[in-house]
Amino acid sequence: MLQVKDVYKSFEGKGQEVLRGVSLHVNKGDVTAILGPSGSGKTTLLRCINFLERADSGTMIFDGQTYDMHRVPKDQIRRIRKKTAFVFQNYNLFLNQTVLNNVTLGLTSGRKVPREEAETRAMQALRRVGMAEKAAAYPGSLSGGQQQRVSIARAIAAEPELIYFDEPTSALDPELIGEVLSVMRELAQDGMTMLVVTHEMEFARHVSSQVVFMEQGVVVESGPSEAFFEAPKTERSRAFIRSILGQHEIR
Amino acid sequence: MSERLIRILSDALPQLLEKFVTMTIPLTVLSFLLALVISVAVAMIQYADVKGLRLLCRGYIWIIRCTPLLVQLYLVFYGLPSLGIVLDAFPTAVLVFGVNEGAYMAETMRGALEAVPAGQMEAGYCAGLSYWSIMGHVVLPQAFRTAFPGLSNSLISMVKGTSLASVITVTEMFRQAVVINGRVYESLALYTEVALIYLVFCSLLTLLQRWGEKKLNVYGGVR
Ligand SMILES: Nc1ncnc2c1ncn2[C@@H]1O[C@H](COP(=O)(O)OP(=O)(O)OP(=O)(O)O)[C@@H](O)[C@H]1O
Numbered sequence: 001m002l003q004v005k006d007v008y009k010s011f012e013g014k015g016q017e018v019l020r021g022v023s024l025h026v027n028k029g030d031v032t033a034i035l036g037p038s039g040s041g042k043t044t045l046l047r048c049i050n051f052l053e054r055a056d057s058g059t060m061i062f063d064g065q066t067y068d069m070h071r072v073p074k075d076q077i078r079r080i081r082k083k084t085a086f087v088f089q090n091y092n093l094f095l096n097q098t099v100l101n102n103v104t105l106g107l108t109s110g111r112k113v114p115r116e117e118a119e120t121r122a123m124q125a126l127r128r129v130g131m132a133e134k135a136a137a138y139p140g141s142l143s144g145g146q147q148q149r150v151s152i153a154r155a156i157a158a159e160p161e162l163i164y165f166d167e168p169t170s171a172l173d174p175e176l177i178g179e180v181l182s183v184m185r186e187l188a189q190d191g192m193t194m195l196v197v198t199h200e201m202e203f204a205r206h207v208s209s210q211v212v213f214m215e216q217g218v219v220v221e222s223g224p225s226e227a228f229f230e231a232p233k234t235e236r237s238r239a240f241i242r243s244i245l246g247q248h249e250i251r
Numbered sequence: 252m253s254e255r256l257i258r259i260l261s262d263a264l265p266q267l268l269e270k271f272v273t274m275t276i277p278l279t280v281l282s283f284l285l286a287l288v289i290s291v292a293v294a295m296i297q298y299a300d301v302k303g304l305r306l307l308c309r310g311y312i313w314i315i316r317c318t319p320l321l322v323q324l325y326l327v328f329y330g331l332p333s334l335g336i337v338l339d340a341f342p343t344a345v346l347v348f349g350v351n352e353g354a355y356m357a358e359t360m361r362g363a364l365e366a367v368p369a370g371q372m373e374a375g376y377c378a379g380l381s382y383w384s385i386m387g388h389v390v391l392p393q394a395f396r397t398a399f400p401g402l403s404n405s406l407i408s409m410v411k412g413t414s415l416a417s418v419i420t421v422t423e424m425f426r427q428a429v430v431i432n433g434r435v436y437e438s439l440a441l442y443t444e445v446a447l448i449y450l451v452f453c454s455l456l457t458l459l460q461r462w463g464e465k466k467l468n469v470y471g472g473v474r
């Protein structure tokens with residue numbers, strides 16, 4: 001469904017390239033976890049894939065269409081974005097809009113869905129994440145976990161083919177992480193295609209079907225999660241798994 | 252207070268109020284609307300970083316903010332006719348006040364736009380919204396709330412600033428007071444009366460501002 005090839009990206013004023021030829025492949029129904037130490041370029045990769053950053057070069061195949069990631073024109077970007085959704089680390093809910101409007105806006109304004117239908121779909125999505133009773137509230141009055149669930153509702157209401165998550169639980173207090181992860185687990189079970197940057201090893205191991213392990217702007221190892229955790233192929237992956245699992249046992 | 256003074260002041264009051272209502276307020280409202288349109292446009296051009304136009308906007312703000320309002324009034328009203336451009340006093344005042352305050356308000360608006368977290372725009376794009384619908388539904392409403400105290404400031408300062416129009420023959424309230432004073436020579440009393448009218452009106456605006464801020468606060472603090 002989604003394939004990116006040889007993505008390169010550097011930032012102005014920073015000599016080093018942040019992405020140095022990253023490729024990955026996502027099939028329909030896959031839940032792919034992108035793992036890697038801080039600064040390895042995971043966020044930058046997701047942002048390039050959704051064109052929040054312009055890659056210096058790279059090819060993207062989405063829905064059978066091939067795009068030059070450096071040069072995609074705006075109208076095509078918007079067409080691709082309407083088939084995808086993005087869940088941010090810090091939620092980025094529209095602060096001046098109610099929970100309901102946060103979910104409907106992408107439908108009514110972005111996709112020309114009639115108001116009534118949009119609200120029905122939004123309420124369905126909010127029920128799915130357990131936030132229906134907060135439909136009239138403003139984001140500022142919600143906890144981080146609730147905001148993130150609303151932002152997931154905003155993502156699924158648009159019925160995207162693929163949802164990107166950038167560390168959806170890292171900004172949350174530990175006791176709020178579970179509610180978001182369980183929503184994501186249900187999405188995965190319902191067959192949603194997801195590309196998830198995460199530090200949650202439980203999720204990567206037991207929910208995701210694929211793992212992409214990145215370090216310093218390159219993919220070090222990728223493949224089925226089972227294999228990655230049971231028998232990592234590279235010394236770097238082994239060291240990473242050891243360090244992360246170690247941390248988790250302490251917590 | 253002597254009876255004569257009381258009579259002068261009470262005779263003056265309806266005349267002053269009439270000019271206040273028929274000149275000062277329309278002058279303020281029209282100038283403010285013009286300034287609002289200019290400031291939003293100028294701020295949005297800079298926010299969107301439209302090349303070329305951006306430089307033009309900075310130039311406009313630079314020149315307007317670094318020359319006196321009084322000089323701008325004289326330039327347009329007494330200076331431009333020698334280039335063949337002749338405008339009536341009232342439109343001149345609206346134009347100059349609007350263009351002048353527009354520069355200050357543009358900076359207020361720009362600051363407010365820049366204070367909207369970048370993630371709001373990005374989330375809008377990712378939700379499939381176009382630039383203009385993100386601006387309309389998300390960014391501008393948030394920016395207006397941030398800009399509201401600053402814009403209120405501009406409005407209140409403009410109410411009083413319209414008295415400068417007297418120097419280009421617009422008979423607004425202050426000039427009316429000058430005219431009356433030419434007959435009765437009671438500067439202290441008359442100008443105090445004028446000052447009080449401005450004071451009362453601007454106090455009302457201040458209350459209105461506080462009410463407006465409460466209204467705009469429905470969605471609570473930014474996290
Ligand atoms: N806008 C930017 N301008 C300059 N440098 C940037 C920018 N965004 C990211 N970088 C740099 O790119 C590198 C990769 O950053 P990125 O945020 O993609 O890492 P990450 O893998 O998501 O890390 P983390 O796990 O901490 O979120 C870092 O060195 C970072 O400093």
Ligand SMILES: [Mg+2]
Nearest residue numbers: 042043044167
């Ligand atoms: Mg990151």
